[in-house]
Amino acid sequence: MKTIWLIARRELLATLRSPLGFVVAAMVLALDGLLFNLLALGGGEKYSSEVLAQFFYTLSGTTMVASVFISMRLLAEEHQTGSFPLLLTAPVKDGHIIVGKFLGAFLFLALLTLITLYMPLLVMVHGKVSWGHVFAGYLGLLLLGAAALAIGTFGSTVARSQIVAAFISGALVVALLLFWLLGRAADKPLDDVFSFLALHNMHFRPFMAGKIHLRDIVYYLSVTVFFLSAATRMLESRRWR
Amino acid sequence: MKTMIETRHLTKDYEDLRAVDDVSLSIERGQCVGLLGLNGAGKTTLLRMLCGLLTPSEGDIRIDGLDAAEETLAVRGRIGFLPENPPLYPEMTVARFLRFAALLRGVPALGVEARVQETAQRCQLADRLGDRIETLSYGYRKRVGIAQAIVHQPALVILDEPIAGLDPRQIVEMRELVRSLRGEHTVLLSSHNLPEISQTCDKLLVMDRGRIIQQGSEHELAELLGRRRRILLQVRGERTRVKDTLARVSGVSGVQILGEADGVVEAEIESAADVREEAARAVIGAGLGLLTLSRKELDLEGVFLRLTGGREGQA
Structure with missing residues (x-):
């Protein structure tokens, strides 16, 4: 556990000090603010809860994009700079390396996400919003972000280049998002299966509306664990090559 | 240990x-x-x-x-x-x-x-x-x-x-x-x-x-490599005669002419035993001028190149 935290802390500090971290943070926060103003606040009169739901909807998109960019460097950068032997020859399990890396990226994403809290607070000042709704929305964002980061961690383990890692992770995230469309097009019983597998629609919309379902939490945690396990297997297999 | x-x-x-x-x-x-x-x-x-x-x-x-x-x-x-x-x-x-x-x-x-x-x-x-x-x-x-x-x-x-x-x-x-x-x-x-x-x-x-x-x-x-000894000679004389004379020395398994300048031939002979005395006698007996004779010590590079068959480095 100590080594997981050690790796996570280094990863977080490295991201905070890297140009990529600054660029992603600046772009995401600017985009979040812009979209909040345009989509959530714009478009005529709305109930505060509708504004909040729209806010979480737009944030879910930027969170997924940010996750892909934050995670692309996690392991691919170690390959590119030649620093990987430091971790791979240490008495640390491959799974702990992966979880440590993921945790560092997740802490950065969480920090980035929580900075946007001022926007729901603005809605609170001028309208009526329940803390429960805000909590549910942010929980959903963090769970969705964790799943996207785990996919990104896997992509970064597969590729030796950060650009390729981002491409693989982006493709996987988009593929998982498009299960929603497959769910609409397919016949029973596959439509339910595809809909359930979709990364966003069925599982994120309840959080947007301030509802927390155990089913959705389990789904996002399952996606996270699945891709972190796949990344660990991938890292282990690298020792054979 | x-x-x-x-x-x-x-x-x-x-x-x-x-x-x-x-x-x-x-x-x-x-x-x-x-x-x-x-x-x-x-x-x-x-x-x-x-x-x-x-x-x-x-x-x-x-x-x-x-x-x-x-x-x-x-x-x-x-x-x-x-x-x-x-x-x-x-x-x-x-x-x-x-x-x-x-x-x-x-x-x-x-x-x-x-x-x-x-x-x-x-x-x-x-x-x-x-x-x-x-x-x-x-x-x-x-x-x-x-x-x-x-x-x-x-x-x-x-x-x-x-x-x-x-x-x-x-x-x-x-x-x-x-x-x-x-x-x-x-x-x-x-x-x-x-x-x-x-x-x-x-x-x-x-x-x-x-x-x-x-x-x-x-x-x-x-x-280990010295079991096949190498001896270097500088001999004044005609190239072919020098080579033939050295090749006839008992125990010599190979003769290589390394160079020739101003009538002086530089040769290297390889043998299982130390044949410096025999080689000197053969050269003088053939009426050739023996200028130098020495046993070649292999440095590490020589050892390495011989062990690896003298191949060039690969990419």
């Missing part, structure tokens, strides 16, 4: 290439061993298997008595590894990086600061502890690379081409640093820099095309 590294039939295949081929070796604790080979001989692959970066296709590795396949983490804890390109985090200061490396390798938190200071002193990095690694020269980065490899006081230190890319002054400093590791650590280093290996190591392993083709001290290897 306890064995530090023991491998049996170690093999590594990359698709259609066998990088390491049936290597069985034994290295005693406290030795400084040099792994010598041309580029592409399999040195780096062998070292990467020993430190756990690569899994062998076949064969066993035991480090300090532990089976590397069964007790992987315990084995890794006993090893410090410096690859050819030092594995560093450029954004960190030297002190932070060494603390990270020490904690990662299981040094108790309370003892980390002392270990970092001690290691920095040893690697002559004490005045650079506050510097960010990205600001250091390549020579200092190599030192930080060695520091991270020894900060947890491993029993075995593996260095892959530790002097590659260093300037002459840095090479001397690095040599001193590597020498200082002997005794306290078992050191295994690879290089294709022959003088470096001979000045630093007690024992040499010569690797070629994935195999250890010879091992021993520099002297032992030269002796």
